[in-house]
Amino acid sequence: MDARYKSREIERRSLDVDGLKRSFLEWLVYSVGKDARAATRRDWFHTVALAVRDRLVDRWMDTTRTYYQQDAKRVYYLSLEFLIGRLLTNSLANLGITDQCRQALDRIGLNLDDVVEAEPDAALGNGGLGRLAACFLDSMASEALPGYGYGIRYEFGLFEQRFEHGWQVEYPEQWLQFGNPWEFPRPEVLYPVQFYGRVEEFRDSVGERAYRWVDAERVLAMAYDTPVVGYGGDTINTLRLWSARATRDFNFGHFNDGAYMKAVEQKVLTENLSRVLYPNDATEGGKELRLKQEYFFTSASLQDILRRYLQHHSNFDSLPDKAAIQLNDTHPAIGIAELMRLLVDQHGVVWDKAWDITRATFSYTNHTLLPEALEAWPVRMMERVLPRHMQIIYEINAKFLNRSKARAAGDNGRLSRLSLIDERGDRRVRMGNLAFLGSHKVNGVSALHTELMKQTVFADFHAEFPERINNKTNGITPRRWLHQANQPLAALITSRIGNGWIKDLSQISALAEKADDLVFREEFRRAKRKNKKRLAAYIARQTGVDVQVDSLFDVQVKRMHEYKRQLLNILQAIALYNEMRDNPTVSWVPVTKIFAGKAAPSYHMAKLIIKLINDVAKVVNHDPSVHDNLKIVLLPNYNVTAAEIIMPAADLSEQISTAGMEASGTGNMKLALNGALTIGTLDGANVEIREHVGDDNIFIFGLTAEEVNDLRASGGFNPREVIASNPSLKRALDMISTGVFSPDDPHRYHPILQALTDGGDHFLVTADFSDYCQAQQAAMDLYRDQEEWTRKAILNTANMGWFSSDRTIMEYATEIWDVHPVKPEHPAETET
Ligand code: B1H
Known part of the structure; x- marks a missing residue:
């Protein structure tokens, strides 16, 4: 050699x-x-x-081989989104070779931090749902669970956001344009996926009625594998993403006609299937291409799962003992009909048996109760795109309704609500109902959200299947969100309690006793200050605004959505601005309001709120009469990498959704873990954060979910009265409506004002305004007492151990999946 x-x-x-x-x-x-x-x-x-x-x-190979040799039960996490961000820092940290790598680069005259900056974010997700999937991958690998992620290898991840004259403008995010060193293309792992065509009935070999799907269009799904490194590098799992490829025969047909250009055009169109991620967080467009994406990756994943299973088994009886399939929201819920089709049509399993297998294999996570986000595909579209699946769904529905009809005791309202088909207006397939019915477990993502699932959207199903709904409160990986992102604090923690917390975040509770230690507090503040300096530099680079490092960093970072109420925050900012101008001699606590987040490109109201924040920022930041005591910044292009800079630097965490509307939130956890105090409503996981950090260490305000419900139901809520009786709110709104922030276009914000008044203020911004301002005042007052503030910040960090996604994932593993850790066997390394 x-x-x-x-x-x-x-x-x-x-x-x-x-x-x-x-x-x-x-x-x-x-x-x-x-x-x-x-x-x-x-x-x-x-x-x-x-x-x-x-x-x-x-x-990686050892891990895969061990799973194979032990025929271990695997869990398959099916998700249309994996918001994994950059991988270099993560791989180095999880392999434990960050320092060695830094030194090796030093010797070449390079700086690791600069090299890291050249990596584009893998932005294959919109927001919380996609980032949760990424945290779960990290936790499954770190807990040695045989877990696979399955999704789509979008060529264009979530769009890049820029502001032009304060307006959001979207640019394509071509994360793959310079190649992706982490992925392994698998041109041999290729599955056909069909669309359109029709269903033919025939008699099978024993004379039974059977069906085949014919005259369909075919697309190939090609696999790309990315290794997922667990902490310590022992277990390395796989994220398998599918890319659409045109079939060869499809093209040859056109070649024979001599229509070469047409064939190439057709190929491009076919491969558009995996081109772009839909940018709507929590709303559904009803687009045919989206349905095709959902089916494309689900079908390919199921074919792959069955192929792997059949390596060790000759029938499907033990599929549920070898595979658990988790549906990340309803986006892959068509998988329930697809598994039925594969088992019944392709493998000849009888219907009832196939149904038992399917239900025992699948489980479903619901992430939102917002009506506009509940997927419901028009029956006419489903019939056209997936004709055999539509039949299967009818069949599942008929059998189910037949059975429940007896129990429903003639309650037709209930029966029509249980139906997989929404018969009102144009008929639609309710994907949530399909996911529920086809799963043995269904979970919500926080205690409150799970409770509301039982009371609202799934009330009838819950009555029918009282054991099925369970809660799995979300979590975040401490590796990325503390160990990597916040090195000053991570080092401080490790110096006091060792590094066991990285793998077992519950150990971080040992910090609680340090909250009264003045030296520790001083060091905690120093770490925070370092992070704030880094963020201040980033803000200056991104926006040109200089902010005071010692001001209160008040942070709201998340997708722009009316229910998340960035509007409430900016209204309070205007009120504070007015107070500061009215009382120039008061010594104000300097505040920096930091916003970041993308709006869906077609969500006009959210984009208008972005413009409002930018307009208000421009006026406030240039007004000498507030003496730099208030700065407002809206950072462009919020993504995982930006979050890694922002989370560690926050003092105050804004979690101010209308109660009952945010399923969980996970940014709330990242911020609290990094020592920010939460100002929030009793919504989503805020409720549980309060329970863990203690009522004294969080600023809770506003209506509860129950009060919101009652207020809306009573019909008696009158936002105009609320506005009239609150001078500071009225003044803020008047300033907006008279064009103080938009002199070039005084009527610009009419739609916002309209929504708050004639529109009935659906998100109850005006209703919560006064209470919110009081909570903000309490936060500013506390901030004057840096010792007290630090004490509470430490208690936040110390009490967030339970919110590790390792805890969440082990709950899924034991209570839903019945999947157990498998330690990879590493053959003695031979150096030849
Ligand atoms: C969440 C979504 C979502 N809930 C539809 N629902 C989408 C729905 O592209 N789509 O069609 C995309 C995303 N995302 C979020 O999930 C919740 O709002 C958060 O509260 C929660 O923390 C997160 C993870 O559970």
């Missing part, structure tokens, strides 16, 4: 500084094809990523 080749083989595994350095230099030349003098930052990123990837491949 060529000596040089042999030495590279050894190098690929070396974890020491010298070995890493030699690997980098080799990779740069032989794989990236650049000379060190000509290499750009991006070249170095690719170099380092490829060299790091080498160091996880052995253990």
Whole structure:
């Protein structure tokens, strides 16, 4: 063997500084094809990523082989979104080679932080739902659970947001344009997925009625695998994402006609299927392409799951003992009809048996009760796109309604609510009902949300299946959200309680006793200040606004949505601005209001609120009469990487949704873990955060979910009266309506004012305004007492252990999936 080749083989595994350095230099030349003098930052990123990837491949294969050899029960997490962000820092940290890598780069004259900056975010998700899936991948690998993620390899992730004259403008996010060093294309892992066509009835070999789906269009799903490194690097799981490929025969038909250009055009159209992520967080467009995306990745994943199962089994009886399939919201819920189709039509399993297997295999997580987000596909579309599935859904429905009819005792209202078909108006398939019926467990994502599921959307199903609904309060991975993102605080914590918390976040409770330790407080503040300086520099770079590092960093970062009430926050900012101008001699607590978040491109109201925040910011930030005591910034293009800079630097965490509307929230957890105090309503997981951190260490305000419900039901709520009786609210609204913030277009904000008055203020902004302002005042007052504030901040960090996604994932594993940790077997490493 060529000596040089042999030495590279050894190098690929070396974890020491010298070995890493030699690997980098080799990779740069032989794989990236650049000379060190000509290499750009991006070249170095690719170099380092490829060299790091080498160091996880052995253990990745060991993990996969161990699962296979033990025929372990696997869990498959089906999700249209995986918002994983950057992977280099994460891989280094989880492999435990960050320092070695930094030193190796030092020796080449490079800085690791610069190299890291060249990695684009994998923005394959919209918001909380997608980020949750990413945290779950991290936790499954860190807990040694045989877990796979299945999704779509979108070419365009979530759009890039820029502000032009204060308005949101969307740009395509081409994260793959320079290649993706983390993924392994698997051109041999290819499954056909069909659309359209019709169903033919025939008699099978024993004379039974059977069906086949014919004359359909075919698309191929090709796999791309990304290794998911668990903490410590022992378990390395797989995220398998599907990409659409046109079939060859499909093209050849056109070639024979000589219509070459048409064939190529057709190929491009077919492959559009996996091109772009739909950018609507929590709303459904009803677009045919979206339905096709859902079916495309679900069908490919199920075919892959069955193929893997059949390597060890000859019938499907034990499928539920070997595979648990989790539906991340209803987006993959068509999988229930698809598994029935695969079992019954393709593998000849009898219906009732197939149904038992399906139900025992699937479980479903609901993430929202918002009516506009509950997927309901028009029957006419479903019949056209997925004709066999529509039949199967009718069949499931008929059998179910027949059975429940007896019990429903002639209650037709109840029966029509239980139906998989919404018969009102144009007929629609209710995907939530299908997901519920086809699953053995259905969960909500916070205690309150799960309770509301039982009382509202799934009340009838809950009565029918009282054991099925359960709660799994969301969590976040402490690796990315504290260990990686907040190194100053992570180092401080480790210096006091060791590093066990990274793997077992419950250990962080040991910090509670340090809350009264003045030295510890001082160091805690120093860590926070360091993070605030970093964020201030980022704000200056991104927006040109200079903010005071010692001001109260008041942070609301999340998707822009009316129910999340960024509007309430900016109205309070206007009121505060007025107070500061009215009382210039008072010594004000300086406040920096930090917003970030994208609006769905077609969500006009959310985009108008963005413009309002930018307009208010412009006026306030340039007004000398507030003496820099108030600054407002809206950071563009909020994503995982921006969140990693923002979360550690926050003092106050805004979680102010209309009670009953935010299913859980997870940003609330990231901020509290990083020592921010929450100002929030009793909504989603805020309720449980309060229980853990204690009533004294959180600012709760506003109507409860029950009060919201009663107020709306009573019909007696009159926002105009509320406005008239609150001078500071009235003044703020008058300023908006008279064009103080929009002199170029005084009527710009008419739709917002309209919604708050004639529109009935559906999100109860005016109703909660006064209570919110009081809570804000309490926060500012407390902030004057830095010792007291720090004490409470420490208690927040110390009491967030339960919100680790490791806890969440182990609850899923034991209570829903019955999946157990499997330690990979590593053969003794042989150096040949
Ligand atoms: C959540 C969504 C969502 N709930 C539809 N629902 C989408 C719905 O593209 N779509 O069609 C996209 C996203 N996302 C969020 O899930 C909740 O609002 C949060 O409260 C929750 O924390 C998060 C994770 O459970």
